[in-house]
Every structure is written in C-alpha cells, then in structure tokens.
Amino acid sequence: MENIREILQITMRRFGVLDKNCCSVGNTEISLVQSHILYEIDNRNNPSMQEIAEVIGMDITTFSRQIQSLIKMELVDKRQSLNDKRVYELQLTLQGKAIAASIDTQMNQYLDEVFSFMSDFEKETVIRSLKLFNSSMAKSNMCCRPVK
Numbered sequence: 626m627e628n629i630r631e632i633l634q635i636t637m638r639r640f641g642v643l644d645k646n647c648c649s650v651g652n653t654e655i656s657l658v659q660s661h662i663l664y665e666i667d668n669r670n671n672p673s674m675q676e677i678a679e680v681i682g683m684d685i686t687t688f689s690r691q692i693q694s695l696i697k698m699e700l701v702d703k704r705q706s707l708n709d710k711r712v713y714e715l716q717l718t719l720q721g722k723a724i725a726a727s728i729d730t731q732m733n734q735y736l737d738e739v740f741s742f743m744s745d746f747e748k749e750t751v752i753r754s755l756k757l758f759n760s761s762m763a764k765s766n767m768c769c770r771p772v773k
Contacts, residue, residue, distance in 0.1 A: 650727040653698065658683075662691055663717065663725040666701065671714040673706070700724055 641657070648655040655663070658681075665677050678688035692715065695701040700721035706712040717725060740748045 648728045648731060650724045653700075653724060655724065655728065658691060659695060659700075660728050662688075662695065663700065663721060663728065666715045666717055667722065667725040671716055673712045673714055674703070675712070677715060695721070 648660050661681050662677060665680050666672060669676070674688065674692060675685060678685050681688075683691070692701060692703060696703060699718055702716045702718055703713050704716070706714050740751075743751070
C-alpha cells in the first residue's frame with residue numbers, strides 16, 4: 626500500500642511549505658505565512674482581521690503580530706471599520722498589491738512548469754483530485770486543527 630503521508634510530505638517540501646521564506650520580491654523577503662495573508666487580503670473586499678485569521682487558521686494574537694510586521698513593511702494598512710469600531714479592516718498598500726501580484730505570477734509560473742510535464746488529461750485529473758481532496762478535508766472533524 627502507498628504511504629500517503631510520505632507522498633504528502635514530499636509534495637509539501639517540493640511546494641516550499643516548509644521554507645522559512647517563500648518569496649523574494651526585489652529586496653523584500655516574504656515568509657510563507659505572510660504570503661498567505663497577502664493573498665487572502667488581496668482576494669477579499671476590506672476583510673476584517675478576524676476574518677483573515679480564521680481563513681488561514683491562525684489565532685488572533687499570532688495573526689496580529691504578523692499584521693504588525695506587514696504594516697511595518699508598508700504592505701498592509703489596518704483601519705477601524707466605519708460600521709463597528711471594535712473591528713479592524715485590512716487592505717493592501719500599493720506596494721503590498723505589487724508584492725502580492727509578483728508572488729502570484731511566480732506561483733503561476735511554477736505551477737505552469739510543473740503541469741507542462743503532464744498531458745491535459747493528467748493535469749485535469751490532478752486538479753479534480755485536489756478539489757475532491759480539499760472538499761473531503763473540509764468535511765473532516767480533524768480538518769484545520771493541529772494534531773495533538
């Protein structure tokens with residue numbers, strides 16, 4: 626029988642999930658977590674801090690530290706919601722949008738290269754399988770929680 630965990634471990638390593646810094650844009654080094662945060666902010670309309678923290682599965686205290694570092698890097702703006710003064714909304718700065726776009730381009734180029742070694746049928750099979758796998762993970766009681 627296939628060692629599924631080993632297959633996933635190798636996939637994670639090759640995808641760079643374990644790298645401390647995932648991306649470098651100009652002189653800016655971005656960690657994997659920061660790239661996820663930038664991606665999620667960029668793909669939502671003025672999301673709250675809590676919304677993004679929940680989406681990436683991070684506690685709000687750790688998330689706040691990440692946001693503070695992204696603010697210092699001038700990649701993210703944080704402002705109080707006009708509707709609810711207890712809520713802070715996030716938005717990418719112009720530099721943050723440029724970095725997010727550059728990371729997106731790098732990732733798409735990487736994926737395009739990986740898929741170039743497959744037939745169209747194999748590519749479609751992988752994508753369909755990943756969608757099914759993600760859907761099944763979302764149904765799991767253990768999904769998105771650290772293993773104890």
